[in-house]
Each structure stands twice: as C-alpha cells, then as structure tokens.
Amino acid sequence: MLTDLHITILGGDARQIEIIRKLTEMDATVTLVGFDHLDHGFAGATQKKMRELDLKEVDAIVLPVSGTSENGEVETTFSKEKIFISEKMLESTPEHCVVYTGISNKFLDLCAKRAGRKVVKLFERDDVAIYNSIPTVEGTIMMAIENTDITIHNSKTLVLGFGRTGMSVARAFDALGAKVKVGTVKSADMARISEMGLQPFHLNDLQQAVIDSDIIINTIPALVLKANIISKMPMNALIIDLASKPGGTDFRYAEKRGIKALLAPGLPGIVAPKTAGKIIANVLVQQLSELNTS
Amino acid sequence: MLTDLHITILGGDARQIEIIRKLTEMDATVTLVGFDHLDHGFAGATQKKMRELDLKEVDAIVLPVSGTSENGEVETTFSKEKIFISEKMLESTPEHCVVYTGISNKFLDLCAKRAGRKVVKLFERDDVAIYNSIPTVEGTIMMAIENTDITIHNSKTLVLGFGRTGMSVARAFDALGAKVKVGTVKSADMARISEMGLQPFHLNDLQQAVIDSDIIINTIPALVLKANIISKMPMNALIIDLASKPGGTDFRYAEKRGIKALLAPGLPGIVAPKTAGKIIANVLVQQLSELNTS
Amino acid sequence: MLTDLHITILGGDARQIEIIRKLTEMDATVTLVGFDHLDHGFAGATQKKMRELDLKEVDAIVLPVSGTSENGEVETTFSKEKIFISEKMLESTPEHCVVYTGISNKFLDLCAKRAGRKVVKLFERDDVAIYNSIPTVEGTIMMAIENTDITIHNSKTLVLGFGRTGMSVARAFDALGAKVKVGTVKSADMARISEMGLQPFHLNDLQQAVIDSDIIINTIPALVLKANIISKMPMNALIIDLASKPGGTDFRYAEKRGIKALLAPGLPGIVAPKTAGKIIANVLVQQLSELNTS
Amino acid sequence: MLTDLHITILGGDARQIEIIRKLTEMDATVTLVGFDHLDHGFAGATQKKMRELDLKEVDAIVLPVSGTSENGEVETTFSKEKIFISEKMLESTPEHCVVYTGISNKFLDLCAKRAGRKVVKLFERDDVAIYNSIPTVEGTIMMAIENTDITIHNSKTLVLGFGRTGMSVARAFDALGAKVKVGTVKSADMARISEMGLQPFHLNDLQQAVIDSDIIINTIPALVLKANIISKMPMNALIIDLASKPGGTDFRYAEKRGIKALLAPGLPGIVAPKTAGKIIANVLVQQLSELNTS
Numbered sequence A, B, C, D: 001m002l003t004d005l006h007i008t009i010l011g012g013d014a015r016q017i018e019i020i021r022k023l024t025e026m027d028a029t030v031t032l033v034g035f036d037h038l039d040h041g042f043a044g045a046t047q048k049k050m051r052e053l054d055l056k057e058v059d060a061i062v063l064p065v066s067g068t069s070e071n072g073e074v075e076t077t078f079s080k081e082k083i084f085i086s087e088k089m090l091e092s093t094p095e096h097c098v099v100y101t102g103i104s105n106k107f108l109d110l111c112a113k114r115a116g117r118k119v120v121k122l123f124e125r126d127d128v129a130i131y132n133s134i135p136t137v138e139g140t141i142m143m144a145i146e147n148t149d150i151t152i153h154n155s156k157t158l159v160l161g162f163g164r165t166g167m168s169v170a171r172a173f174d175a176l177g178a179k180v181k182v183g184t185v186k187s188a189d190m191a192r193i194s195e196m197g198l199q200p201f202h203l204n205d206l207q208q209a210v211i212d213s214d215i216i217i218n219t220i221p222a223l224v225l226k227a228n229i230i231s232k233m234p235m236n237a238l239i240i241d242l243a244s245k246p247g248g249t250d251f252r253y254a255e256k257r258g259i260k261a262l263l264a265p266g267l268p269g270i271v272a273p274k275t276a277g278k279i280i281a282n283v284l285v286q287q288l289s290e291l292n293t294s
C-alpha cells in the first residue's frame, strides 16, 4: 500500500487515468493538476490549480510520459491550463521528493540537477520498454494492415533490430503468418532468431535482403534505411519506422522514389492508452512502494 | 495454360486486377467491360463497351465478387458505365459458357437457370472461404485495435462459431496473446479447440461467458448476440460481428445499452484487395483449366 | 451424477483406472472384473471374479480400449484371470444395457447384434479421435527424437493426411520449428494448411516431396508409402507410420533399402495412459449421463 | 575457405564427424587422432596415432566438447587409444596455435596458460549456448514424455530460470500446449515472459508455485529446488534438472520423498549428435576463418 504518500500528478493524457486509478486504489494521497476537463471523479484524488499547489509535503511528482517541452511546459490533454515545471518549483519540494517521467530532456535534467532532485525515466527501464513493445507491436500491425493491399500472412517482412521492441515485432508478425527475416549484427541475436524459427541476416547484407520484401519495420535508432538501401526496394514496399524521431530512414529519398515510408508516432498511447497507462502505473506503484518502505 | 479460352470480365473492383493479370499470364483471351478508368494496361486484354460485346464465342463470364444487384446491375469501380446482366445476354453465349461470381442472388440464379447456363459461386467453396478467412482475420484485428483502448494481448476475447472463419480468427487472436474462448455446440469442435490450446465453451453458456469479456467476435450467421446476452456484457466490451448481413447481433439493443457493436463489411476486399484478388484468381484458373481440358 | 447406474468394467489397462476413478466420483455403482492385481482401492467399486458376476442389473459394460480378440477374450493387464465375452453373457443383461469399447471387431459386433445389445465404439467418435491425437502427437515426437540424430527443429518433415490426427501432428511439429509440408488431396485441406503457415502439397506429388525430407509421418490408412516413393527418400530418412495396422508403408521394401520405418503402436495408452484414460472417462460419463436422464 | 590451415582433431564423439566434414569441405588440412574405429573415410583428412603426430605446423587443435579429464585425458568414442593433452605437447605447437574445446577445467586452463597458448571455450559463447538450447529442449521434451503418464499438453509446467536455455524450454513447452509458468528474479525477464504469453513468477514465490505443478524444469545452476520446496510438490510431480552437475536439486531429499527427479546429462550430444556437431562446426569455421584472415 502507498498509505501516507503524497503524490502530485502534473498533466498528461489518457494514460494518467490508469495511474490515478491505481494510486488511489493503493491508498496514496493524490493531487491532480491539469485534469479539470476530466468527467471522471476519483475518490481519494483532489483536483487543484497550479497556483493552489503546495509542494512542501509532496513525496513524488508524476509528469506525463513525454516529460516536458524544452521550456518546461507539460502537456495537458484534460485541461486548458498551461503548466510549467521549474527549478524553483522543485526546490520547494522536500529533499526526498522524486520526479517520475516517461522520457526526459536537457531542460528537465538540468532543472532537477540544480534543485538536487532525482528524476526517474520510466521508459528507460528494460521492463517498461518490453511491456510497451506489446502495444507498439499492435500499432505496427494496424499500420501494416491499413497501408498495404496484401495480407501480413505470407508477406515478406523484414524487421531491423532485435532489441526489446524488435523481438516482439518479429514474433508477432511471424505469429500472423508473415515470412519474417530479422537483421542484426550480433551472433547471439542470430542464434535466438533461428531458435524462434525466424530467418536471421546480417545488417551488412541489408541491401540484398530488401530486394523482394513487402514490409520493412525498423527498430534501430540510427540511419539504417539509407538511399542506397531504399533504392533496392520494390516499388510497393512499405517502410514502418518505429525508431524514435528522427527515425532510421532517409524519408526524403523514400518520398522521391515513391516508396511509402511512415514514421510511427508513440504507438502505445495511441492504440491502447489504457494498457499503456497500466504498464506505467504498475511500475510506478512498485517504485513508490520501495520509496515508502525504505 | 488457358490458351484458346475466351473470357469476359464484367465490372468489379481492385480484386479484378489480380484476376486479369493471372488470366492474361495464363494466355487466355480476355475482354474487359467496365474498366475504362483503369490506367493499368494489360497485354492480352482488350477493353470494350457493353454494346460492343459479342458473346457468341465466350467460354466464361467473370462477374464481380458481389455478383449482381437484384435488378441485374453489376458494380463497376473502374468505370461510370452502367452494366447489366440479363437472361437474353446469357442466352447469346455458347451453351458451355459458365458464369463465375463470388456470391449469387435470386435474380442471377433465375437468369442463369432460364438461360440454361451454369453459375459457379466461388465464395461457397470451402477452399475459397478458408483462404478468405485470412484477410478477414486481419481486418478483424485492425478493427479490434482501432476500437479499443486496450491491447489484444492479454484481452479476454470470445469467438463465436468455429467454422472456416472462426477457426482462423480464434487462432490469430491467440497468436497475438489474447485469452481466447471459443463458443460452439459441436463436441468435435470442443476437442479441436482444446487441442489448439484455446478454451471451448458451449453456446448454451454464452450468457456466462460474456460477463468479463473484452472483445466478442461473432462468425455465426444467426441471431446469437441477443438482448439477454448483450445485457450481461461489461460496458466497455466491443462486439465485432463478421457474419454477413444482417449479422448475428441485436444492434438496436447494443446501441441502447451503449455497447459498441460493429457489423464488419466484406473485409478481404477492403484490407487486402490484392491478396483477395489472388485468392479468387487462383481458384478461377484452376476451374477454367479443368473446363479447358474437359 | 451417475447415481443408481450399475456399471461393470471388464478388464483393461492403466487407462481403466481413470475411468473407474471418474465413475466412482460420479456416484455410479461400479463392479470391477480383472483388476485383482491392482493395489489401488476405489471407494465405491467392488472387485469380483467373472463367475461371481450377476449381469441382471447392469446398465453398462465397459470393455478395454482394444475391445475383444476374435474369440472374445478381453485383455487384463491387472489380472491373470482369463475373461471372455459371449453372446449368452450379453443376453443375460437387461435390454437397455449398452456395451462401451474403444474399437470393435466382427466377433463383438456379431455377439452384440445377436444378443440385441448396442455397442458404442468410442474411438470412432470425432471428439475422442481429436483428443487422442494429442498423446499420439507426443508419442510421435518422442519417436522422432529417439530415432534421428538431428533435431526436429529445422528438420524437413512431411505429414501425410490432414484428418483428425494429421492436423495435430502437423501443427505440433511446426510449433517445434520443423519445416512442415502436408500432403493431401482435398483443396479445402490445402487452404487450411496454408492458413496455418504450413506448406501443402498434393499427394500426386509425393514422389517429389520425399526427395529431401528428413522425417515422414503417415496418418493415412492406405498404402501411400509404396516402393516407388520410398526409393526416392534419402538414406537417413525416418518413416513414422501412425496409421493403424498394417499401416500405410511397404515395410518390406523400406527394410530392403535400409530406410528406418516404424509402425507406431497405440501411442496414447503407452505415452500418457492417465491422459488417455481421462479422455475416455470424460466421454463415457457424458454418454452415461444421457443414458441416465433419458 | 580454410585453405592452408593445419587443424588437428584430438578425440571426441559423433559430433566430431560433422566438424571433420565441415573442415574438410572448407579445404583445411585435417589430421585425426582417435578415430581409427570410424568406418567413414573423409577425403582430405589423415588418420594418425598420437605418437606419429607432428605439432610443429598445427594452427589449431580441436578437443572434444567435454575438454579433458583432470589428468588431461581426452575422450575417444571412436578409438581404444588413450590420448592425453600435456603442457609439453602444447609447447611444441607454433605460438599462434589455438586450442578449441567445449568446456574447460583447471587442468586444461593451467596447461594452456603455462604453454602460452589460447584456449577458446566454445560453450561459453552466447550463440553456441542458444543454438545448443534447441537439442536440449528436445531432450527435455523426450524425458518429460517418457517419465510421465500424462501429456505435456495441458500439463502444469514450471521452468526455473529464463536465460539462454530457459527461454527456449519455456517457449517449446508452451508451443506443445503446456500451461507454463516461468520463475525468475529479474523484472525485465518478467516483462518478456508476459509478452510471450507465459506466466511469470518471482522465485521468492517458488514454494507456492510448485504446489500444483506436474513438471518442474530447472535451468538455474544453483540449489533452488531445496527440501522445503520439494516437500510442497505433489507426489507425482517430475523434476528435470538441466543445470550442469551437480544440478540445482536436493536429489537426496527428492528420493526420500518419492519424487522422481532426473539430472539431465549433456542432451545435445545424446539426442541430436549431428545437429550438435553442426552447431560447433559452424562456429568453429567462423572462428578459424577469422584466424586465417587475420
């Protein structure tokens, strides 16, 4: 239980709803800022305006998954109120107060460093990345179905990268009957790909691999789908680039050549906000429990 | 090869393109009516207007997947020309001429009967229905992803019916990690469902089964999702009804209760017209080959 | 419940134990003949000698899975007593008494016909055959592992026949990573095999298909693996013939050519007698319940 | 190609045959010691006695998978000759000569260190361990089928550890229809286990998890199945301990309690020597190629 913990939720989207639900269930004292448009009432959670906020007794601040903008603004789907994070604000919290966010940026890191507060980036955790790969996979499947005139079943699908997201993507497309090849540079990955009944190839041979592929899904955060690779793809190939912005594709060249290439936005929050919220809520509760007992 | 066979294609949608491609590849003499807006040229296929058509030497007529309307009109996605089938028209074909269609209706059946021509309904064939279940499954997956805020993975999914479509749907949702229960009345189905690692239940127990389900997919062409069943579903359940019109759901009641219920249109032609066209083309070529050698 | 039903179990093997357990659990009055070596006591079951048996009040007789020999003898794994079924014996039962067996033969059929008693062959039921395919598959896997020096994973495996056993075998070998081709003559089977991600081939092309195969599993009860097929197999191919005696293989020729060919005995009773017993027990109880309520 | 490389194979079992085949195919100059009982002739390989061996020009020595005994003896399945490795022997090789073995021990490590030669332990490589997990899985399946009277399908199977072997075992038992729970202590493992549709549990809860399990497969090289855990297992549970000697089970207690517990020997070499040999041969050739070009 999280009894006696004071937690402030600053902004966010539909995913926050699962977080609020879980935290109140666990008996935490929850203050919400940036949720005035939310119909949903939560027993045990209090709505406040930013200026009403008293941070002196706050044990944890939960930011949106996206963290803050470079000038400290926090996204608020359920409010028109503009919410900003600042060094001064963090300084007014107790020393043990921890800031939880999905991802961070220079602004937030600096802010927290100067204020001497810890920032936990939940999306950097291996377990969160793997759980998030599940809605990511489903978003990828949706995009593949919507953007081709063939079935995934029996399609020639390439997956680039065999990390936390790549393994899930490869397995799911295989499960739907695609002929999946996975590109990697690690010999241990090659072995695991074979064990899973998929076909491994070395990324050095990517130019050859794309020649007769229908769907190419990239999970590598580096420019792998360069012009010289794209130029070898069949005209009706589809590129789905999952790597976070700017992706791993030469989109300008793809467009020039007439190859459809899509940079996938943050899929979990889009295709399954409830599941995505639960993933964060579970890890958050676990972390806060440790905070509470330590 | 289909050398020396004269085949007339009357209207249709993107699926016909694969049919035309395959028939010309197999060296048939192909005449197209209702394709004047198609950019794509096919070596070996001749475009004609309806009135230019000479049916005296036609061995086979290929109608759209949807057959004709009740007054004999044929759908033409690639033309503004209005095309009609009539008894007289069929009578002007040679006696051995066969009419191929996806599905038929009273009008077409009567027309053909009076003219003494055979109508082959390709969608009634077991193999076609099974092949078509593949794009149907993918369309269902797309609908499930688009219309829920949770992942298919770990969702409680019910599949009603374990025929040609139901088996494919159940297996695919299981492959994506859903907890799948399949409702049937046949003991042999129960055994196969168990063997596949899914959980069978008797349709008599449907009221119980829906209580905690997230997604309910119906493939039974009969009113199974009645008001007394829907009333037991959780508020955020999603019904996807695949059974052909009018489906197997009391949609009026579902709406009244605020349960989202979707009647799926012909999914194969929508989500994967190319694959759907190839399915028909393959069976058609096989049938025509037998025609040619007999 | 089976309260008030008098059931006599005549002989059998380890599978009978599950049947006895289930019947006594369901409150039937159970008499056992041919179980004197069984340590295991069952509350609610009475052991008798054949000559002590009074059949006047028996509602059902349960024979071993194998039925009787051609002179009416019944197999008794747990006794040295010789047990025989006869026309006279059946005549002494009440008219409504039903005889349950796995399989039957001329002797038993004739006996029952003359006495005017119904014989239910449980193994002919679709559901039983499908449930039994599960232990059969595992026995096949065990034989394949024991009799090759390669892994099933990545092996080229042919499955002949896509009936109740063939479908299960093909799916399981695929699940273990084999490259599975399935031979059939039905176009609907071809479609389902493709949908399942396996490779279908027509049995007419069997000679070609065996050329580079590692493991060939036959489920067709007809001579399909003839000399002219076996002669095309690689020297280290393994044939596992599941079809019931005499199987579908020219064993004499296989031996001559030095190809290992194994005729699989009744695998369910061997590799998983408890599961195999439960399968029968479940169906039996269902049948007896209907008897009891009708 | 391995042209101009001199490689000496010292002893070994059936797996060595694949290694010899591959090396000669790649045009290496191969000398065999300890293979005089092998019928099989290999073009390009020369048989020698130990005393005839001239190591001055040897680029690589390949030992059996098991390495040497603690007094330097090398296992020879295909010969009665006793073969020993010694420091002196290694000193007579060229300085660049590399010794390849599956596993090593103090003797071999010391020998090589003193002689200043490199020892490569192939089984410590991640890729080899993953490839080897495939025949290991099949051996485990065989043991489970042989040693239970139920099917793997629908059995409650626990897998302890989710490393290179554990992941493969868990996936394969799931593929065969078992209800698989996987025990681990890492949160990232928990996430991956869930993503794969299996049920994770924390090893702290092992005592609870074993209560209704049918098959317990251990891959953790530490004493995890202690008396207090085994005492909670049902009487007919089966333990298969894959961890290398002495395993992770209190075998003495298991026997006392009448629980069947099996310490699996090196399964790959037993159930699939050819595949196991190929795994080693492939990695060896890759390593030797790098040696040859560097």
Ligand SMILES: NC(=O)c1ccc[n+]([C@@H]2O[C@H](COP(=O)([O-])OP(=O)(O)OC[C@H]3O[C@@H](n4cnc5c(N)ncnc54)[C@H](OP(=O)(O)O)[C@@H]3O)[C@@H](O)[C@H]2O)c1
Pocket: A129, A132, A133, A136, A160, A161, A162, A163, A164, A165, A166, A185, A186, A203, A219, A220, A221, A222, A241, A242, A243, A244, A264, A265, A266, A267, A268
């Ligand atoms: N669009 C979405 O909705 C969405 C959702 C989830 C994740 N993502 C994004 O997807 C990307 C992958 O995430 P992840 O969690 O799967 O990360 P990850 O576990 O680190 O996997 C990345 C993979 O790429 C490989 N890789 C990295 N740099 C490489 C290079 N220069 N050349 C070759 N291979 C390289 C890694 O190999 P090694 O193992 O050898 O490092 C690994 O296999 C990230 O950019 C993440 O932000 C997007």
Ligand SMILES: NC(=O)c1ccc[n+]([C@@H]2O[C@H](COP(=O)([O-])OP(=O)(O)OC[C@H]3O[C@@H](n4cnc5c(N)ncnc54)[C@H](OP(=O)(O)O)[C@@H]3O)[C@@H](O)[C@H]2O)c1
Pocket: B129, B132, B133, B136, B160, B161, B162, B163, B164, B165, B166, B185, B186, B203, B219, B220, B221, B222, B241, B242, B243, B244, B264, B265, B266, B267, B268
């Ligand atoms: N929306 C789309 O894109 C799409 C695509 C494909 C198919 N469909 C439609 O989906 C439906 C199913 O097609 P299919 O090819 O799977 O047909 P099918 O093979 O005949 O399967 C129908 C299933 O429903 C069961 N069933 C039929 N009537 C029943 C009743 N009164 N009570 C209980 N069970 C009953 C059948 O059981 P038995 O085996 O015992 O008869 C069978 O399991 C059809 O309406 C078809 O037109 C739609």
Ligand SMILES: NC(=O)c1ccc[n+]([C@@H]2O[C@H](COP(=O)([O-])OP(=O)(O)OC[C@H]3O[C@@H](n4cnc5c(N)ncnc54)[C@H](OP(=O)(O)O)[C@@H]3O)[C@@H](O)[C@H]2O)c1
Pocket: C129, C132, C133, C136, C160, C161, C162, C163, C164, C165, C166, C185, C186, C203, C219, C220, C221, C222, C241, C242, C243, C244, C264, C265, C266, C267, C268
């Ligand atoms: N050894 C064991 O432990 C064990 C265990 C279980 C079963 N069995 C035996 O295995 C065999 C198969 O059992 P099952 O339950 O799978 O039977 P099934 O469902 O009838 O399947 C038999 C398959 O063989 C095909 N077939 C039959 N005759 C054929 C022919 N002349 N040419 C081509 N195909 C033919 C059938 O095709 P259609 O569908 O077109 O008829 C069907 O696909 C039986 O002999 C059974 O006794 C043995």
Ligand SMILES: NC(=O)c1ccc[n+]([C@@H]2O[C@H](COP(=O)([O-])OP(=O)(O)OC[C@H]3O[C@@H](n4cnc5c(N)ncnc54)[C@H](OP(=O)(O)O)[C@@H]3O)[C@@H](O)[C@H]2O)c1
Pocket: D129, D132, D133, D136, D160, D161, D162, D163, D164, D165, D166, D185, D186, D203, D219, D220, D221, D222, D241, D242, D243, D244, D264, D265, D266, D267, D268
């Ligand atoms: N019998 C055979 O034929 C056969 C075949 C192959 C392998 N093996 C043996 O099987 C064992 C596993 O091999 P592997 O390749 O899978 O090794 P691995 O990849 O290192 O996996 C070992 C697993 O055990 C976990 N683990 C280790 N120590 C632990 C502890 N004290 N408490 C909890 N978890 C612990 C590891 O967790 P972390 O990831 O957190 O370290 C990992 O999940 C080895 O002993 C190997 O020799 C035997």
